[in-house]
Amino acid sequence: MKWLANWVMSRRSRLLLTRLSHRLPESGIIADVGSGTGHNAEAIRHWGRHHVREFDVADLHWVGPGPELISDSRIPVEDQEFDGLIMFFVLQYPMSAEELLRECRRVSRGPLLIIQSTYQGRLGRIVLTIREFFWGRFALRLATLAGLVHPDRFSLQPCHDFTRLELIALFARVGFVVVEIVPAEWWRLGVSRDLFVLQPEVL
Secondary structure: HHHHHHHHHHHHHHHHHHHHHHOOOEEEEEEEEOOOOOOHHHHHHHHHOOEEEEOOHHHOOOOOOOOOOOEEEEOOOOOOOOOOEEOOOOOOOOOOOHHHHHHHHHOOOOEEEEEEEEEEEEHHHHHHHHHHHHHHHHHHHHHHOOOOOOOOOOOOOOOOOOOHHHHHHHHHHHHHHEEEEEEOOOOOOEEEEEEEEEEEEEO
């Protein structure tokens, strides 16, 4: 069970990171916000070009050193600490996605690379809800039963669903310029795993 779960998560991380490997800074310190199991950060480390620091609201890691904990959307570092920042499938969870994004803008002087599921239409929203259940609460339950994580009353309960246009508007309110959007439609069911490449707006 543990071997299979680790294989699935490692493969998923490699596939996700192939979408953005050439969009990361060539070197430097990368923040992984919402680092979860730690597989995404480990995949970046294996390239050998970046130092990665992980952040999350709970310690759910089973590979790597584990995260520094975020409290009330506050990332515990100084301004402009990072050369880039990644965030994969996170924005649906915080009560205020805008507040978390403002923190990300504060701590990174480089690009913010977000992969986030979006929906189109009623069918897309239903499919996304089902998908979030299986990749969120259900997966967390399985990992807990397998002894991979000990969430201690933490549950992956989404607070938001987003369309692509809603996210674009959210990024603009926070002060990001959307440099690139790379959709990845999921089986033509009205759900896409969109990659957003953001840069802080120059005032």
